[in-house]
Amino acid sequence: MVIYSTSGFFIVFFIQHLVANHANVHLKLPTKIRLGQQLKFDCETSSVISATKSRQWRGGANNKLLCYDGTTVDPTKYKEKMINQTNYELIVEKASENDLECPYACRVGFDIDQKILEVNENNFVQLPDKTITKVDYQMQNGQYWLTLVLFKVFPKPLCKLKNQGRVLPETNATKSVVLYNVTYRLESSESIIPCGEKLEIECKVGNERYLVPARNSIICSPKTSKDSATSLETIVGVCVACISFVGLAVLLTLYKRKKNGEYKKAVNKDEGMNRTM
Incomplete structure (x- = not known):
């Protein structure tokens, strides 16, 4: 003989009821998130939504009621849109940081599905503000x-x-x-x-x-006095070398001219002596 306690029966029934409710409603989270833009949550039911069943949206930072049968707590922030007889969505205007990492749930009658809107590198990228970088x-x-x-x-x-x-x-x-x-x-x-x-x-x-956006704020400093002195010494050395080279060239030229003059005089003298003889 098998004996079932009343409390155990209700626990099993409650768990089965939750599983069945979750299977009847499916919540789809936004796949791409951008701050300042819309967030769209999609709720799909396994059967036509009866007029006798209420529709609810909950979520946000405080997991509060956002929308009930199309009436939102803040019309400038939340809107409900019916897609067809089995599908409707919640639109969150101008998404902010406080709208992220929060639970969201859609409910039709007693059927409910709840998920956490988590952010990761695949669904959310926020570039830094250039004005405060x-x-x-x-x-x-x-x-x-x-x-x-x-x-x-x-x-x-x-x-x-x-x-x-x-x-x-x-x-x-x-x-x-x-x-x-x-x-x-x-x-x-x-x-x-x-x-x-x-x-x-x-x-x-x-x-x-x-x-x-950045700029190089390091100012190029002028050469040091040591570098300047070294450069000056180099210039002076080159100039002295050039002057010396030119001087030597001039002296060599004068020397050659003098030698040529003496040679011509000697030749002329020899020619004169030969004529006298």
Whole structure:
């Protein structure tokens, strides 16, 4: 003989009822998420939605009631749209960070399906705001620092110097709901970017690339006095060498002319003596 307790029977019945309810309603989450744009949640039922069954949407930061039979708690934020007799959707206007990483549920009568709107590199990319991106490149006491700070970005970027391929090490990162503020810092005893050369930083954010607006603030310094003195000595040395060479050439020319004159005199003298004889 098998004995079933009343409480056990109701527990089994409740679990079976939940499974059956979930099977009758299917919630589809947005596949692409962009802040400031619409989010669309799709709810599909296995049969025609009866007029006697109510439709509900719940979710958001506080998992609250968003819409009941087409009437929303905030018409500027939420809208319900009937697609056909078995399908309807919830439209969330101007998606914000607070709309993400939250549970959402659609319900028809007693049938319900609930899921978490999770963000990842495949469905969500947020590039940093160029207006608040910070880049600082400076030199103090012979040490060079390059600091980059990106605000409100997802996922955490991989950044490098575009013209060198050097990766900027991440030194700090903070997170709000889903967005990051990330700091990168590169230190060197030698110039990271030669003076006068363009400073270009490229970051890979998910599958997208972001070129950081930056400029090389290191001013090319003039040559030192030692370098100037060395250059002056070199110039003077070259000039002296040139003058010496020219002087020697002139002396050699004069010497040759003198020799030629003496030779001609000797020849003329010999010719005169021969004529006398």
